[in-house]
Amino acid sequence: xxxxxxxxxxxxxxxxxxxxxxxxxxxxxxxxxxxxxxxxxxxxxxxxxxxxxxxxxxxxxxxxxxxxxxxxxxxxxxxxxxxxxxxxxxxxxxxxxxxxxxxxxxxxxxxxxxxxxxxxxxxxxxxxxxxxxxxxxxxxxxxxxxxxxxxxxxxxxxxxxxxxxxxxxxx
Amino acid sequence: xxxxxxxxxxxxxxxxxxxxxxxxxxxxxxxxxxxxxxxxxxxxxxxxxxxxxxxxxxxxxxxxxxxxxxxxxxxxxxxxxxxxxxxxxxxxxxxxxxxxxxxxxxxxxxxxxxxxxxxxxxxxxxxxxxxxxxxxxxxxxxxxxxxxxxxxxxxxxxxxxxxxxxxxxxxxxxxxxxxxxxxxxxxxxxxxxxxxxxxxxxxxxxxxxxxxxxxxxxxxxxxxxxxxxxxxxxxxxxxxxxxxxxxxxxxxxxxxxxxxxxxxxxxxxxxxxxxxx
Numbered sequence: 001x002x003x004x005x006x007x008x009x010x011x012x013x014x015x016x017x018x019x020x021x022x023x024x025x026x027x028x029x030x031x032x033x034x035x036x037x038x039x040x041x042x043x044x045x046x047x048x049x050x051x052x053x054x055x056x057x058x059x060x061x062x063x064x065x066x067x068x069x070x071x072x073x074x075x076x077x078x079x080x081x082x083x084x085x086x087x088x089x090x091x092x093x094x095x096x097x098x099x100x101x102x103x104x105x106x107x108x109x110x111x112x113x114x115x116x117x118x119x120x121x122x123x124x125x126x127x128x129x130x131x132x133x134x135x136x137x138x139x140x141x142x143x144x145x146x147x148x149x150x151x152x153x154x155x156x157x158x159x160x161x162x163x164x165x166x167x168x169x170x171x
Numbered sequence: 172x173x174x175x176x177x178x179x180x181x182x183x184x185x186x187x188x189x190x191x192x193x194x195x196x197x198x199x200x201x202x203x204x205x206x207x208x209x210x211x212x213x214x215x216x217x218x219x220x221x222x223x224x225x226x227x228x229x230x231x232x233x234x235x236x237x238x239x240x241x242x243x244x245x246x247x248x249x250x251x252x253x254x255x256x257x258x259x260x261x262x263x264x265x266x267x268x269x270x271x272x273x274x275x276x277x278x279x280x281x282x283x284x285x286x287x288x289x290x291x292x293x294x295x296x297x298x299x300x301x302x303x304x305x306x307x308x309x310x311x312x313x314x315x316x317x318x319x320x321x322x323x324x325x326x327x328x329x330x331x332x333x334x335x336x337x338x339x340x341x342x343x344x345x346x347x348x349x350x351x352x353x354x355x356x357x358x359x360x361x362x363x364x365x366x367x368x369x370x371x372x373x374x375x376x377x378x379x380x381x382x383x384x385x386x387x388x389x390x391x392x393x394x395x396x397x398x399x400x401x402x403x404x405x406x407x408x409x410x411x412x413x414x415x416x417x418x419x420x421x422x423x424x425x426x427x428x429x430x431x432x433x434x435x436x437x438x439x440x441x442x443x444x445x446x447x448x
Contacts, residue, residue: 050184054191061195072198079195083188132199135206 004045004103012060015040020067023157032149036157037064038125041081042118045101046089057082070133077129084124088117106162118158119151126151275390277427278302280310283327287361287420292334294318296426299326309388309429315417316340316353316383316395317426328428334361334420342366342395343384349373350384353395353414361420364396366412373410375401381414389429 019037027033041057061075068074089098092113106114130147137143179186200210280302284295298304300323310317310330318332319340331338334355343350349369356365366381379398385391400413431437 050187054187058191058195070199071202072195072200073203076192076195076199079188079191082191083184086184132196132206135209 001101004101007103008040008044011043012040016060016063019064024068028149028153031146032153033146034150034153034157035122035125035129036154036161038078038081038122038154039158039161041078041085042121042158043103043105046093046097046104047099047101050086053082053086054079073129073132076132077125080128081121081125084121088120092117106166114162115159118162119155122154122158123147123151126154274431274433276303276430276432278304278430280304280328280426280428282423282426285420285423287334289334291336292332292361292420293321294330294332294423294426296328296330296428297326298428299324299328301325303430304328304428305430307388307434308431310426311389311393311429312418312423312426314394314419316389316393317418317420317423319388320428330426332420333364333416333418340389340395341384341386342381344369344373344375344398345380345382346376347373350386351409351412353381356411356413362416363399364414364416366396366398366414367409369410369412371408371410375410375412377401388431388434 015037019035023034023036037060040060041053044053044056057078058075061073061078062071064074065071089104102108104114104117109117126147130143130150131137134143199206201207278298280296280298282294283297284293286292286294294310294317296304296310304320304323306320306323308320310320310332316333318330318335318338320328321331322329333340333353336355339352339354341350342353344366351366351368353364353366356363356367369375375398377398377400381395381398383389383391383393383395394417396414396416398412399415402411402413
């Protein structure tokens with residue numbers, strides 16, 4: 001339990017720092033900007049109480065927002081991700097699984113499920129984020145292209161991270 | 172109450188989502204200038220367009236009231252306008268303008284009598300010597316030249332218009348700047364005049380405009396007419412050019428009397444030439 005807490009704390013610190021110091025400066029023009037810090041929310045234990053999950057999502061979002069100077073946008077996106085995560089897990093996992101305290105990482109869950117999990121949740125996050133950032137449906141095509149390209153970028157980076165720590169998780 | 176609590180716990184994920192997302196959204200709109208501006212703007216737009224629509228309908232309800240108001244205002248303005256145009260009250264017309272560099276002054280006058288069908292046509296104006304009009308001044312209208320003041324009484328003045336066998340006005344062609352005398356010429360059509368004394372070698376094209384030359388009573392550059400026919404009178408060294416007069420004599424209403432402030436000086440100087448000759 002303490003181990004899980006420490007792992008998550010370390011993950012939070014490292015991912016948020018990477019996000020605000022490294023990935024903030026990476027992008028394909030203005031079209032694709034990666035947000036791999038959502039990996040922290042993705043890898044939180046499955047059986048976590050909803051309220052704590054929402055709180056953590058909100059805090060993560062606010063922390064990133066503080067560095068991006070967009071107070072509330074990332075927080076809203078992370079909250080949307082948390083909601084999607086709760087529903088995704090409830091729909092796809094067995095009852096005994098989603099009440100256990102496992103970390104949904106690539107070693108412990110099958111790759112196909114993991115990939116879908118990452119893809120769907122990052123899509124939710126990015127849709128919320130980019131529409132809130134644009135705050136208009138005026139340039140709808142432009143926003144949609146940004147969402148799709150950023151989503152692909154984020155998914156690739158998240159999968160690379162997962163690959164890096166693959167052995168460790170399997171044990 | 173129990174059921175409500177059941178629903179809240181059963182769908183706690185959704186309700187908590189609402190709460191957290193609402194909080195985030197509040198932060199977004201509250202603290203980000205762009206989102207705040209656009210949120211306020213869109214609401215202002217909505218409100219504004221709604222008001223505009225309602226006002227457009229409301230306007231119809233007040234139409235008669237507004238009409239009455241406008242009519243009253245019209246009447247009041249007309250009353251004041253009369254004050255300005257009535258002959259006796261135009262005092263500023265007689266104030267001598269001695270401003271340096273100003274050669275011409277214009278006095279507004281109304282046509283009270285007009286004729287175009289005589290051999291020698293005269294126009295009567297409602298301003299006279301009291302207002303500063305003197306014999307020999309030029310008269311123009313907004314569309315062109317009219318004539319020369321012939322006689323002046325205290326309140327009226329008669330004008331010998333271009334439509335008169337004796338009237339000659341110095342005018343110049345637009346392109347060549349060659350100048351000649353504009354006269355009525357054919358003496359039956361009030362729209363047609365003749366430009367005489369233009370030398371044969373001057374090229375004149377149809378449609379060319381004719382302006383006053385500035386050598387006579389009128390300031391230079393006032394439109395006089397348009398060439399409609401370039402004819403050579405047989406055996407003569409001068410052209411007779413048919414001109415469509417720009418002044419509409421048949422409905423002449425308001426004219427300007429041109430007062431040349433330097434005419435005396437000019438005449439005096441030019442008289443010395445005659446003495447020498």
